[in-house]
Amino acid sequence: MKTGLFKWVDDRTGLEGIIKSQLTEYPVPKNLNYMWNFGSLALLVLVLQILTGIFLVMYYKPDASLTYGGYTVAFDSVERIMRDINFGWLIRYMHAVGASAFFVVVYMHIGRGLYYGSYKGPRELLWIIGVVILLIMQGAAFFGYLLPWGQMSFWGATVITNLFGAVPVLGEYLQQVLRGGFAVGDPTLNRFFSLHYLFPLLLAAIVGGHIHALHVVHSNNPDGVDIDHEKDTIPFHPYYTVKDAFGVGVFLLGYCYFVFFQPEAWGYFIEVDNFVPANNLQTPAHIAPVWYLTPWYTILRTFENKLLGVAMMGASLAILFVLPFLDRSKVRSARYRPVFRQMVILFFISVVVLGYCGHSAPTATLAIVGTIATCVYFGFFLLLPFVHKFEKTKPLPGGE
Amino acid sequence: MRGMMMKTLRFSLIAGLMLVMAPAMASASGGGVALKHAEISLDQETIKAGLTVFTDVCMGCHSAKYVTYRNLMDYPEIGLTREEVDDLRGSNSLMEGLKTELAPEDAAESYGVVPPDLSVIARARRGGGDYLYSLLTGYEEDPDGKVEDGNYNHFFPGNRIAMPDPLAWLGHDDDETAELEKQARDVSSFLVFIGDPHQLERKRLGRWVMGFLVLLTFVLWMLKKEVWKDVKKH
Numbered sequence: 360m361k362t363g364l365f366k367w368v369d370d371r372t373g374l375e376g377i378i379k380s381q382l383t384e385y386p387v388p389k390n391l392n393y394m395w396n397f398g399s400l401a402l403l404v405l406v407l408q409i410l411t412g413i414f415l416v417m418y419y420k421p422d423a424s425l426t427y428g429g430y431t432v433a434f435d436s437v438e439r440i441m442r443d444i445n446f447g448w449l450i451r452y453m454h455a456v457g458a459s460a461f462f463v464v465v466y467m468h469i470g471r472g473l474y475y476g477s478y479k480g481p482r483e484l485l486w487i488i489g490v491v492i493l494l495i496m497q498g499a500a501f502f503g504y505l506l507p508w509g510q511m512s513f514w515g516a517t518v519i520t521n522l523f524g525a526v527p528v529l530g531e532y533l534q535q536v537l538r539g540g541f542a543v544g545d546p547t548l549n550r551f552f553s554l555h556y557l558f559p560l561l562l563a564a565i566v567g568g569h570i571h572a573l574h575v576v577h578s579n580n581p582d583g584v585d586i587d588h589e590k591d592t593i594p595f596h597p598y599y600t601v602k603d604a605f606g607v608g609v610f611l612l613g614y615c616y617f618v619f620f621q622p623e624a625w626g627y628f629i630e631v632d633n634f635v636p637a638n639n640l641q642t643p644a645h646i647a648p649v650w651y652l653t654p655w656y657t658i659l660r661t662f663e664n665k666l667l668g669v670a671m672m673g674a675s676l677a678i679l680f681v682l683p684f685l686d687r688s689k690v691r692s693a694r695y696r697p698v699f700r701q702m703v704i705l706f707f708i709s710v711v712v713l714g715y716c717g718h719s720a721p722t723a724t725l726a727i728v729g730t731i732a733t734c735v736y737f738g739f740f741l742l743l744p745f746v747h748k749f750e751k752t753k754p755l756p757g758g759e
Numbered sequence: 760m761r762g763m764m765m766k767t768l769r770f771s772l773i774a775g776l777m778l779v780m781a782p783a784m785a786s787a788s789g790g791g792v793a794l795k796h797a798e799i800s801l802d803q804e805t806i807k808a809g810l811t812v813f814t815d816v817c818m819g820c821h822s823a824k825y826v827t828y829r830n831l832m833d834y835p836e837i838g839l840t841r842e843e844v845d846d847l848r849g850s851n852s853l854m855e856g857l858k859t860e861l862a863p864e865d866a867a868e869s870y871g872v873v874p875p876d877l878s879v880i881a882r883a884r885r886g887g888g889d890y891l892y893s894l895l896t897g898y899e900e901d902p903d904g905k906v907e908d909g910n911y912n913h914f915f916p917g918n919r920i921a922m923p924d925p926l927a928w929l930g931h932d933d934d935e936t937a938e939l940e941k942q943a944r945d946v947s948s949f950l951v952f953i954g955d956p957h958q959l960e961r962k963r964l965g966r967w968v969m970g971f972l973v974l975l976t977f978v979l980w981m982l983k984k985e986v987w988k989d990v991k992k993h
Contacts, residue, residue, distance in 0.1 A: 389991075427876075441955070442957070448955075449964075452961075598987060598990065601983045605979040605983045612969065618965075619962060619964065622961075623882070634879045
């Protein structure tokens with residue numbers, strides 16, 4: 360293996376040692392199921408988003424000046440990418456579908472971590488870094504959705520920046536800093552564009568930290584038990600490289616189906632109203648964020664008091680940071696925790712129901728459903744510190 | 760036993776939620792009247808016929824600025840000859856979009872609104888081509904007699920539409936209605952096409968991509984099985 364150039368680099372970087380410790384001799388539990396594929400998929404989608412984004416920026420123009428027909432320079436530049444740039448439509452749809460794909464795989468990844476107790480010691484910090492990644496992703500997605508400068512871009516940004524106005528004392532100031540003025544306009548578009556480029560760079564760096572932290576504490580496994588490194592692990596390469604590659608194939612089948620045959624996903628990935636150019640004089644009948652933000656939007660809408668709504672929405676995400684410390688049970692995996700298992704499944708259902716409510720136009724029935732789902736969501740975290748007191752866990756496998 | 764009970768409980772909870780949500784779902788998707796089915800077709804004959812309706816009728820007031828005269832030659836789905844394009848464009852540049860000669864101020868004065876650009880209209884309305892077709896064939900007399908003839912549309916939200924029936928000149932006996940429906944269908948198809956002019960190319964390419972991925976994924980699955988065959992489960 361050690362020939363000229365490789366040896367030269369190895370002598371100066373320790374490359375061979377890195378490859379061994381991180382890849383060919385990096386131990387991974389051999390009993391991981393396919394739920395453990397979503398981490399590598401998230402990394403793949405991050406790379407795809409950054410690459411397609413770089414090409415889009417070559418043609419996109421963040422400029423809200425009006426052009427012929429009630430459009431803007433920004434909207435025109437997106438349509439130019441869709442129509443006149445060679446394979447611009449492909450790059451743009453990969454990016455738009457990629458945003459949703461990113462959240463699909465990351466939500467599956469988080470769900471897996473919850474179900475199998477991957478957030479528990481010694482992986483608390485790994486989990487916390489993951490929550491930071493989630494928040495930055497949501498920010499990046501929100502900033503990105505403004506860029507085409509359609510009706511939903513404009514009014515979505517208006518609604519969300521409005522929320523900051525509810526913060527006591529600093530509210531109005533925060534709102535104006537975010538918008539770069541009193542209302543969403545050209546300065547908002549410019550700063551959101553800047554942040555939409557910054558956030559993925561942050562993501563790349565923090566994802567590096569996430570992977571590093573993983574390689575220190577190693578992967579959890581479906582049984583949630585500590586692993587005998589000699590007996591129960593296999594090297595990452597070739598076993599998990601080939602398994603992840605197969606996962607990539609399956610993922611790409613779904614991803615490419617949407618890119619090539621259903622890029623708007625019936626209004627779930629690109630909303631119908633976003634093909635109407637932004638108009639500050641005409642509010643759309645129904646303003647809703649894209650599906651991946653709707654669960655938190657419902658929590659916001661559940662509370663009549665705006666400040667309380669904002670606070671609860673913030674709390675619903677912030678509480679993820681302390682999850683590792685709320686759960687006191689010694690057993691990790693839901694496989695051996697009958698009560699926790701029911702709770703976490705109810706929690707998953709509540710997130711889906713919250714998402715559905717946030718996507719739909721508000722009705723009295725949905726308000727009740729949303730309130731119940733919000734209670735289930737928070738109930739999960741409130742009950743968690745007490746479960747270990749009465750839960751009879753099942754016997755764990757293997758000699759621990 | 761306990762597990763069974765929890766399962767039943769969970770199941771009834773989901774079923775209950777779905778029951779509650781079903782009517783909400785139905786009303787959210789429809790938003791009112793059921794649209795006619797337009798049988799949108801993206802073959803060259805239909806799109807070209809739709810282009811003619813667009814330039815003869817729609818372009819009196821509307822533009823489609825993202826579609827240039829050059830595009831009418833370059834998109835194989837339309838495929839006009841240079842001579843046909845020259846006839847259409849007059850003194851306009853080849854790179855010019857299809858723009859109406861009606862000034863926005865004049866339109867606002869006559870109709871109360873500036874007619875929207877139609878480049879992406881099929882994507883900007885729920886129901887897409889079906890909605891456009893329904894709208895164009897949906898002019899009626901107001902049952903309450905409040906809205907003047909030609910401005911009452913069965914499918915327009917609120918029914919009062921600023922655009923007077925653009926195909927009214929075709930008349931209303933049986934033959935004429937058939938012609939009106941054909942033109943409405945042609946122009947709706949044209950608008951669906953220009954909303955995303957690479958859609959046919961995209962789907963053609965997509966079939967190859969999916970075919971390749973099925974093969975690739977199958978090979979990767981075989982490879983995974985081969986590499987893992989000696990790994991014991993526990």
